[in-house]
Structures are given as structure tokens and as C-alpha cells.
Amino acid sequence: MDASEAASAPVGPAAAAGAPEAASGAVADASGAEPPADRPAVRSFVGSGPPTYDPEPTALPLADPDGLGDLVADTVLDGARYGTCTLRALSVRGDSARYRGDPRRDALLTARFGAGEQALVLVAMATGARATAGAHRAAAEVCRWIGRAVGRSHARLGEDLRAGRRGDLKSGLHRLTDRSLGRLRASAADQGLPPDAYTATLRCLLLPADPHCRTRVFFGVGGGGLFRLRGGDWQDMEPRPAETAGEPVVGFGSLPAETPRGPAHPGPRHPGASEPVRPGAARAAREPFRFRASVARPGDVLLMCTAGLAEPLRGEPELAAHLARRWSDPVAPGLAAFLADGSTRVKGYADDRTAAAVWEA
Numbered sequence: 001m002d003a004s005e006a007a008s009a010p011v012g013p014a015a016a017a018g019a020p021e022a023a024s025g026a027v028a029d030a031s032g033a034e035p036p037a038d039r040p041a042v043r044s045f046v047g048s049g050p051p052t053y054d055p056e057p058t059a060l061p062l063a064d065p066d067g068l069g070d071l072v073a074d075t076v077l078d079g080a081r082y083g084t085c086t087l088r089a090l091s092v093r094g095d096s097a098r099y100r101g102d103p104r105r106d107a108l109l110t111a112r113f114g115a116g117e118q119a120l121v122l123v124a125m126a127t128g129a130r131a132t133a134g135a136h137r138a139a140a141e142v143c144r145w146i147g148r149a150v151g152r153s154h155a156r157l158g159e160d161l162r163a164g165r166r167g168d169l170k171s172g173l174h175r176l177t178d179r180s181l182g183r184l185r186a187s188a189a190d191q192g193l194p195p196d197a198y199t200a201t202l203r204c205l206l207l208p209a210d211p212h213c214r215t216r217v218f219f220g221v222g223g224g225g226l227f228r229l230r231g232g233d234w235q236d237m238e239p240r241p242a243e244t245a246g247e248p249v250v251g252f253g254s255l256p257a258e259t260p261r262g263p264a265h266p267g268p269r270h271p272g273a274s275e276p277v278r279p280g281a282a283r284a285a286r287e288p289f290r291f292r293a294s295v296a297r298p299g300d301v302l303l304m305c306t307a308g309l310a311e312p313l314r315g316e317p318e319l320a321a322h323l324a325r326r327w328s329d330p331v332a333p334g335l336a337a338f339l340a341d342g343s344t345r346v347k348g349y350a351d352d353r354t355a356a357a358v359w360e361a
Contacts, residue, residue: 045345046318051095053350059101072103072136077335078110082121082209085216085296086332089123089356090342094308096350105130106306106352107139107200109147112209113154119209120154120161122147123356126200127222127306134193139200141187145180146204161206162213170291173219177202177289181221201287205304205356214296216358218304221287225310228294229301232328234313234320237302239290300360301327308351309342316346332359 045051057074064070076091091108105128113120124143128135150157153176160168181202188198201222208215218226218237226237296302305313312319326341327333333341342355 044340044343045347046322047316047346047348049347051345051347051350053095053099055095055345057093057098059099061101061103070137072107072140074098074104075339076108077339078108079332079335079338080110080112080121082112082119082207083117083211084214084298084361085207086359086361087121087123087207087356088332088335088338088359090339091125091354092339092343092352094350094352095345097352103136104352105135105139106308106354107136107143108354108356109143110356111147111151113151114158114209117210118155118158120150120158121207121209122150123205123207123304124150124202125204125224125304125306125354125356126202127224127308127352127354128200129196129198132197134191134198135200138184138188138198142180142184142200142202145183146176146202149176149180150204150206157206158208158210161208161215161217162210164215166293169217169293170219173204173217173291174289177204177219177221201306203304203306205302205358207358214360216294216296216302218290218292218294220290223307223310225303225305225307225313226292227303227305227310227313229303229324229327230297230299232324234324236314237292237294238310239292296358296360298360299330300358302358302360303355304357305355306351306353308349308353309355311351312346312349316349319344319346327357327359330359330361332357 045055061071072093074093076089078087078089080087087110089108089110091104091106093104096102097104107126107128109122109124111122111124113122124146126139126142128137128139132138153172157169157172160172184199185195188195191198201220201224203220203222203224203226204218206217206219218239224238226239228235228237294302313323314320322344323341332338338357342353
């Protein structure tokens with residue numbers, strides 16, 4: 001375990017470990033009443049009361065008959081088991097988007113490169129800029145670019161992972177992230193769009209299929225969360241600004257090449273919280289490249305997520321306590337159960353949610 005890993009902080013007040021879930025001890029359904037015994041709640045909630053929006057999708061996004069390939073499903077669910085870890089991943093349209101008929105701005109990519117114990121699993125997730133027409137396309141595009149980049153370099157990345165070459169991994173993944181986000185800006189220019197109208201956050205997880213390698217690598221740019229459930233308690237593993245080495249990612253709101261560079265600007269805790277570099281620059285400008293390599297222990301659960309889940313997990317102790325109870329079992333939940341858990345609603349948090357959790361055997 002490296003020094004940065006030892007500095008991990010609990011999530012929420014008093015680690016949210018003993019927070020009650022609901023007066024009855026069970027999570028309420030969307031109406032506030034307990035469901036009939038023969039019909040479990042589909043989308044439950046925690047907190048002070050039911051969320052504002054309906055618990056199920058209301059309106060479909062507007063479709064273009066000549067652009068049906070741009071349609072985004074309300075929900076994506078995936079899973080796998082390699083080496084000592086079991087993966088569960090989901091991406092769900094937020095309650096507000098479901099009500100308004102907006103497309104899901106989050107994108108999710110899960111991919112395996114290579115075969116046998118040499119295989120490398122990539123989970124990539126992105127969130128498009130709020131209130132922009134092409135947000136869902138930008139998120140999907142940057143996931144494809146980073147997937148292509150990692151796939152073409154998977155053999156070398158796998159070797160570095162198994163050998164524990166942390167410095168080589170950090171620099172190599174920084175370059176791949178730089179190129180992928182640079183391509184996104186180039187795509188914005190091709191469409192005649194300003195960079196802030198076609199941008200996205202990006203968060204990735206690399207998992208080796210080799211059962212003898214327990215190193216898990218996180219990297220990316222922009223807001224979201226990285227958490228570890230160990231011994232029933234959540235630890236916030238998100239790299240702090242002081243722990244993120246390297247310049248802001250080129251092509252993601254970086255200063256022009258001819259402008260002298262200063263120290264990397266600390267990344268905000270939430271998307272859109274940083275000051276713009278110049279008028280019209282992307283709100284996520286000057287975000288640092290984030291990297292963390294950690295060694296998993298049997299019984300750990302590692303959770304990477306977009307801001308749509310990270311913010312309520314940090315801000316609502318009952319959600320943190322509920323998911324800790326649900327996911328402390330050493331056996332990973334099935335896909336349907338993981339979807340139900342990850343969709344647990346909290347009043348005041350209605351954004352898209354994308355999450356990937358890894359159970360360690």
C-alpha cells in the first residue's frame with residue numbers, strides 16, 4: 001500500500017457506518033409505503049422523503065429519423081468475472097432527464113483486451129457537459145477513443161501492471177488520456193462547436209485477469225468518485241489535488257502552447273466548480289490528470305462512479321450506510337440486484353448515475 005492509499009478518508013459524517021436506513025429498517029419505495037410482500041420495490045429511496053420525480057422513466061428523448069444511431073438507452077448493465085475479481089457496472093438515466101425526455105449524458109464502456117491471464121479489462125465512463133445538445137455523443141466518443149487507445153497498448157500496460165511499474169503506468173496512461181481528449185476537441189472543431197459545448201469528464205479502471213496480480217489502476221480527468229468498501233466502512237480513494245502529478249491534460253481546456261505553464265490547477269470536488277481560464281473556455285478547464293494504483297485485499301469492494309452517484313454517496317449518510325450493508329457480502333450481487341442497489345434514490349440528487357464496482361475474492 002502506498003502513502004496516498006494510507007491517507008484514504010471515510011465517506012460522510014462518522015463514515016456513515018451506523019446511520020439508520022429508514023424508520024422501519026427497510027428502504028422505502030417511491031411512494032413512501034412499504035411494498036406488498038409479493039412485489040419488491042423496483043426503485044427505492046433513502047433520506048428525508050421521496051424524491052421529486054417519478055421512480056420510473058416518463059418521457060423518451062426526441063428521435064431524429066435520420067439519426068437513430070444517436071439514441072441512448074435509458075439503462076445499461078454489464079458484468080464479468082476475471083482473476084480474483086467480479087465486476088458489476090451500470091449506467092442509468094437520471095430522474096430529471098427521465099422526466100424531461102433528455103438523453104442520458106453518461107456513457108459506459110466495458111471491454112476485455114487479450115486472452116487468458118494476459119487479458120486486461122477496461123471500464124471507462126464519461127459525463128457530457130450539462131445543458132449541451134451533443135453531451136451524450138461527446139461522452140460516448142471519448143469512451144471509444146480511450147478504449148481504442150488502451151486496447152492498442154494493452155500488452156505493454158498489462159506488463160507494467162503485473163510488474164508494478166507505477167511510474168510507467170502513470171505516464172503512459174496520461175499520454176493516452178491526453179490524446180483521447182485531444183481528439184474530442186478536434187471533433188468539436190470539425191462540428192464548428194466551441195470546446196465547452198462538446199466535452200466530457202472521463203474516469204477509467206484497469207483490471208488484470210491474472211489472479212496473481214491484485215493491482216487495480218484508476219485514471220481519468222474530471223469529477224466523480226473512487227471509493228473502497230473495506231471491513232464495512234467506505235473510504236474515499238479519490239486522488240486529492242496534492243496527489244495528482246502532471247500538467248493539465250492537453251486538449252481539455254489546457255492553456256495554449258505558447259503560454260507559459262504554471263503548476264497544475266487543483267481539480268474541483270464537483271464538476272463545473274473550477275474557474276474558466278478565459279472567456280468561453282471549458283468549465284472543466286485545467287483539470288489535472290488523476291491516477292491511483294492500489295492493491296486489493298480479499299473482501300474489498302472498489303467503486304468508481306460519476307458525480308451522479310459520488311455526490312449523494314458523500315452527501316447522504318443513509319445512502320452510504322445502505323450500500324455498505326448491501327455490498328459487504330463477499331459474494332457479488334447479481335446484475336438485477338446491483339441495478340436495484342445502484343439506483344437507490346435520494347431527494348435532491350437527480351443526475352445520471354454510472355458506476356462500476358469490483359468485488360475481490
